[in-house]
Amino acid sequence: MSAKHHKVRVGISIGDFNGIGPEIIMKSLKDKAITEFFTPIIFGSGKLFTYQKNIFKLQHNFNYITEATQAVGDKINMVNLIKENVNVDLGKPTEESTKMAIDSLQAATEALMKGEIDVLVTAPINKDEMMKHGFAHAGHTGYLEEKFGKKGLMFLVTDDLKVAVSTHHIPIAQVAESISKEKIKKQIKMLNQCLIEDFQIPRPKIAVLGLNPHSGDGGVIGKEEIEIISPAIKELFDNGVLTFGPFPADSFFQPVKYKNFDAVLAMYHDQGLAPFKTLAYEEGVNYTAGLPFIRTSPDHGVAYDIAGQNIADETSFTEAIFTAIKIFKNRKEYNDLMTNRMQPRKNAAANGVDEDLPQEKHS
CATH class of the missing domain: 3.40.718.10 (Isopropylmalate Dehydrogenase)
Structure with missing residues (x-):
């Protein structure tokens, strides 16, 4: 069926x-x-x-x-x-x-x-x-x-707003030490694939929030954005994942901003869930992605x-x-x-045809 x-x-x-x-x-x-x-x-x-x-x-x-x-x-x-x-x-x-x-x-x-x-x-x-x-x-x-x-990803979703969080139920004092470039890269990849497979968004645009106030203000209020978050975003973007940021969390959740993206990755629980539950409390759904x-x-x-x-x-x-x-x-x-997409390639390979090579034309 x-x-x-x-x-x-x-x-x-x-x-x-x-x-x-x-x-x-x-x-x-x-x-x-x-x-x-x-x-x-x-x-x-x-x-x-x-x-x-x-x-x-x-x-x-x-x-x-x-x-x-x-x-x-x-x-x-x-x-x-x-x-x-x-x-x-x-x-x-x-x-x-x-x-x-x-x-x-x-x-x-x-x-x-x-x-x-x-x-x-x-x-x-x-x-x-x-x-x-x-x-x-x-x-x-x-x-x-x-x-x-x-590993999964806590992902709060509605039709218009989708927010994932990098760290789940841990004390605030442990948040900074719990993020890393590799972890953020892995989570964004997971989020990107989830949006493609589970929500039928072919080319997702993902916004990433900074950890510190004003996204660190160029390193004045913390260096996690410079040393961890921005390098992860750049590396993924250079490899075709449409990832943007880091954005200051205090001003991001305005409709004219968040609606430009298909999903948001927040750095910690309340940074993402407080605005989400304010904007979408009645219809919001918690989905464990990945x-x-x-x-x-x-x-x-x-x-x-x-x-x-x-x-x-x-x-x-x-x-x-x-x-x-x-x-x-x-x-x-x-x-x-x-x-279904892979089946023709398998059949071709079984018949000794390499689909990646140009085939000889017959008149």
Whole structure:
């Protein structure tokens, strides 16, 4: 079946169920026609979701299964990880909610790696609580990098604004020592390829922000721009990657500036995410670029302060679902195109023809 007509199997991890995870998941799936577009597979608890759907007065019917391979295409499927009752204490993390967040993520990731789901969409987690209970990573990205054996890039996206960050969840005091010319080059290459494959932008233009105020002011406020960032940009540009900068971060995120580029690489978390979430909070999606599998999430947290009040906005989670589906189809089409492009060359080589050499003309 072609990528265009394949009904994508969307795996969903539930995050911390004492936050807004189950609420935004169910609100995103409330339209009964939603299963015509994709097959949802939630890794959670039937009793938990039944309890919470009653709180939010939602009319969902779940198809309970024991593994993702049993999913039915026209239903909202629930891989029932826990059959016992679950203690819900909305508004604060508990050992039970934290453990289920870990179990849900691990089960969904395993299904993704086995090919039982096509993409993974993750609801918000409480990173601190998960680490207290044995989770070894300060977020989804590090966990997925370890599972997939490849470095990823935190990439926040909308149709109009796409921002990646060079350093992820680390203290500000460690940012400067965590950047290097080679690292930035690798990340820009990854970002460039992601834009080509996953977002169908043939010749991406990438802006790079400076690390220091005013991009170092010619070395007066720091030399990272001169010694690390600018050389990386120049080397890539000279080799055909359309990379520009470094730009001062304090004035870059004006519409007349950022809209001239297809993506932005910021040097650290808040430098990129603060303006992104200000400009695109409701529709923003967190995408882990550069990995062999597709994972997206909303660009907000667990929101304990509004949990259970039926006021959580599901827009970002809905966007995360459809962004994952779009990327899956774009990537499949790109891979099919590359395969078809290489096939004539393989056939020619098998017949002893070197396509790189001019062929003799016959009259």
